[in-house]
Amino acid sequence: MNAVIISVGDELVTGQCVDTNSAWLSEQLTAHGVDVVCHITLGDDVERIKEAVGEALGWSRLVLITGGLGPTPDDVTRYGIAAAIGKPLEESSTALEQIRALFARWERDMPESNRVQAQIPTGGSVVSNPRGSAPGIRLQQAGAHLFALPGVPSEMKAMFEAAVVPVFINQVRTAHCTKAARIHCFGMSEAKLGEILVDLMARGRNPSVGTTASEGILTVRVVARGVNEAEAVQLLEEDVAEVRSRLGHIVFGVGEDSLQQVVAALLLRQGKTVATAESCTGGMLARRFTDIPGSSAYFLRGYVTYANKAKTELLGIPPSDLDDHGAVSEVVAQAMAAGCRAEAGADFALSTTGIAGPGGGNPPEKPVGLVFVGLADCDGVQVRRFLMGEHISRAGIRDRTCKWALNMLRLKLLDSGL
Amino acid sequence: MNAVIISVGDELVTGQCVDTNSAWLSEQLTAHGVDVVCHITLGDDVERIKEAVGEALGWSRLVLITGGLGPTPDDVTRYGIAAAIGKPLEESSTALEQIRALFARWERDMPESNRVQAQIPTGGSVVSNPRGSAPGIRLQQAGAHLFALPGVPSEMKAMFEAAVVPVFINQVRTAHCTKAARIHCFGMSEAKLGEILVDLMARGRNPSVGTTASEGILTVRVVARGVNEAEAVQLLEEDVAEVRSRLGHIVFGVGEDSLQQVVAALLLRQGKTVATAESCTGGMLARRFTDIPGSSAYFLRGYVTYANKAKTELLGIPPSDLDDHGAVSEVVAQAMAAGCRAEAGADFALSTTGIAGPGGGNPPEKPVGLVFVGLADCDGVQVRRFLMGEHISRAGIRDRTCKWALNMLRLKLLDSGL
Numbered sequence: 001m002n003a004v005i006i007s008v009g010d011e012l013v014t015g016q017c018v019d020t021n022s023a024w025l026s027e028q029l030t031a032h033g034v035d036v037v038c039h040i041t042l043g044d045d046v047e048r049i050k051e052a053v054g055e056a057l058g059w060s061r062l063v064l065i066t067g068g069l070g071p072t073p074d075d076v077t078r079y080g081i082a083a084a085i086g087k088p089l090e091e092s093s094t095a096l097e098q099i100r101a102l103f104a105r106w107e108r109d110m111p112e113s114n115r116v117q118a119q120i121p122t123g124g125s126v127v128s129n130p131r132g133s134a135p136g137i138r139l140q141q142a143g144a145h146l147f148a149l150p151g152v153p154s155e156m157k158a159m160f161e162a163a164v165v166p167v168f169i170n171q172v173r174t175a176h177c178t179k180a181a182r183i184h185c186f187g188m189s190e191a192k193l194g195e196i197l198v199d200l201m202a203r204g205r206n207p208s209v210g211t212t213a214s215e216g217i218l219t220v221r222v223v224a225r226g227v228n229e230a231e232a233v234q235l236l237e238e239d240v241a242e243v244r245s246r247l248g249h250i251v252f253g254v255g256e257d258s259l260q261q262v263v264a265a266l267l268l269r270q271g272k273t274v275a276t277a278e279s280c281t282g283g284m285l286a287r288r289f290t291d292i293p294g295s296s297a298y299f300l301r302g303y304v305t306y307a308n309k310a311k312t313e314l315l316g317i318p319p320s321d322l323d324d325h326g327a328v329s330e331v332v333a334q335a336m337a338a339g340c341r342a343e344a345g346a347d348f349a350l351s352t353t354g355i356a357g358p359g360g361g362n363p364p365e366k367p368v369g370l371v372f373v374g375l376a377d378c379d380g381v382q383v384r385r386f387l388m389g390e391h392i393s394r395a396g397i398r399d400r401t402c403k404w405a406l407n408m409l410r411l412k413l414l415d416s417g418l
Numbered sequence: 419m420n421a422v423i424i425s426v427g428d429e430l431v432t433g434q435c436v437d438t439n440s441a442w443l444s445e446q447l448t449a450h451g452v453d454v455v456c457h458i459t460l461g462d463d464v465e466r467i468k469e470a471v472g473e474a475l476g477w478s479r480l481v482l483i484t485g486g487l488g489p490t491p492d493d494v495t496r497y498g499i500a501a502a503i504g505k506p507l508e509e510s511s512t513a514l515e516q517i518r519a520l521f522a523r524w525e526r527d528m529p530e531s532n533r534v535q536a537q538i539p540t541g542g543s544v545v546s547n548p549r550g551s552a553p554g555i556r557l558q559q560a561g562a563h564l565f566a567l568p569g570v571p572s573e574m575k576a577m578f579e580a581a582v583v584p585v586f587i588n589q590v591r592t593a594h595c596t597k598a599a600r601i602h603c604f605g606m607s608e609a610k611l612g613e614i615l616v617d618l619m620a621r622g623r624n625p626s627v628g629t630t631a632s633e634g635i636l637t638v639r640v641v642a643r644g645v646n647e648a649e650a651v652q653l654l655e656e657d658v659a660e661v662r663s664r665l666g667h668i669v670f671g672v673g674e675d676s677l678q679q680v681v682a683a684l685l686l687r688q689g690k691t692v693a694t695a696e697s698c699t700g701g702m703l704a705r706r707f708t709d710i711p712g713s714s715a716y717f718l719r720g721y722v723t724y725a726n727k728a729k730t731e732l733l734g735i736p737p738s739d740l741d742d743h744g745a746v747s748e749v750v751a752q753a754m755a756a757g758c759r760a761e762a763g764a765d766f767a768l769s770t771t772g773i774a775g776p777g778g779g780n781p782p783e784k785p786v787g788l789v790f791v792g793l794a795d796c797d798g799v800q801v802r803r804f805l806m807g808e809h810i811s812r813a814g815i816r817d818r819t820c821k822w823a824l825n826m827l828r829l830k831l832l833d834s835g836l
Contacts, residue, residue: 038458
């Protein structure tokens, strides 16, 4: 049971846009036990689309295409598919009606340019798109199923769930079952982690275990195969338990968990509140807390005290501290966290101050990448100093600072929750 | 002059990670006049890597591979390449020395597991990696050049610039030259934009003109080909000027410009300052201002007044306004912007309040997706009401709210700058 994902768009092969659709589709398909063999990304070129689609239909059970179904002249996916299967395009009255109905709902006339979106290859059928003007295309060729969906992620995802899953996934049951898990870690190097897990990562082992590093987060992937779901689940759970027990508190979550979600869940469970006082992260930390629906239950307020005047007026940092130690200092991180906690009346306050660069560094005492993170609670304030390497960008320094702050609060909540 | 980019990693074909390397490499290559024919993404599988590399070497001048050069057992790219060219792997003393030197700089011993990273196919050479423990591999096969680089973006990028550009790009001059531009727009539908530009978007035209939509931003791509650089540049500039003149203030920038960068540049040029008061966007707007190096010149402070108490205490919103109209209301958006401007002593203040969902909606008066954005300046406060469709996620609602806020300030600054 294998699949090929083909993404189409000049903006992809010229690098003006990152293809996120293929990753999303792969994750869905893997979870359904379908083995994604490869992604192929092509420009808006009829010949190349024709070749790739023709080849993929020859050896794969599922060919999923995204992109190039729009109303503008550069959208040529439908022509490539028609050429690959040697059938002409014809206007589908079903598709045309759906497009017209959508514009009616928007209280607008359908521009004539949208009419081309109703054309599908003879023998194909229409995949409804309730969210946009590009209906999808579905067809079968010998043993292969082909679905072409629009490139707009929200439309593509809804159509995958409404059409591809029921038609393909649920029809075609496989002889084995695959179950996958991801375990997310923070605060260890990838090589060190690899050494701790080396026996589990042996090639050819079932489950397979691998690691990836992305922006300070290490992820351990476990993929188990069984003759049925029960076996796959059991194998998976044994490995996940083993990985967790070897790594301890380094593990912060699984699957879609983010550091902020895990911290949010701990705050909610313990009925605690938090506030933030940010300098170098400039709102990024507050944003991570408020990314989460329902965050008003534990997130009280945030101060973005970028200017020194704001630090003094809003958090009560004595100007003498700023003069004597500089804004990027342990003393100021401590005062920011304490001031924020007192002003907000929160159980915890996190503060960040650092040099995110690229300018503003003053080595050796205060190089770019130097950051102080403060955590205030009822017992006082702890401040940690971090120094990030020169290869980390401004965005990376801000990101990592938020992660260190969230992780300090996570470990504190784990301790106090015991 | 064509290229294939091959990305390797189970985390990619199982969708646990989005491949951003291929887009970055494509952008670089396109700018250098190299035509990227396709991206191919594969799992950590020796056979599949062997096949894809072998095939690509047969018809492409440049094969760029990323990923799978790490120290853990799931990293098998080197075996796939060796198999594709039919050569054994051997330990490179140059590579081993580089790895050892790196660990020495980190003041750590080299774990034995890193030693495998020094193995390269016979006949190949080492591409130095100053930032990490995975040296790259370079080799030539008939007319094709192959480079294998690590998957960690910061390492890959540095190595591309240090090794691929001088060795390949500058050696192999092409008979034609390609120049590309992107023009970014906000505040118009894609179909409407397509109608305005329809003649420029005719298939086969040079320059080629296409549009893409991503998270509320519409981008017009123009790619011009000429027999030399001067011709390509001239063709490109003519089209860019034509597009800009047709679209007017809908165009906010080009290339890497973001809305926040454009607004920041306008603020700097006019010597103006800004502060933010955020409810539904929870720090995201402040974060966008402070994303930019040097933002302390115009960004004074941000309030994340998530709780009503914070709105009252920090911005002076009368509790009666909150009671009578609710936090998500024109009255409160207005008071937040005015209070923020006064407290911060800024020239401009932006406020956001809305229902980002998925919970908390109260239709028909206050559905999820209802947002008010306030902009205060010396003349008073303007408030705009936005209602986003139900298909937009919480993250999308917060993102679009920031963009509308930035765009309101951009248009105000353009007006006042005249």
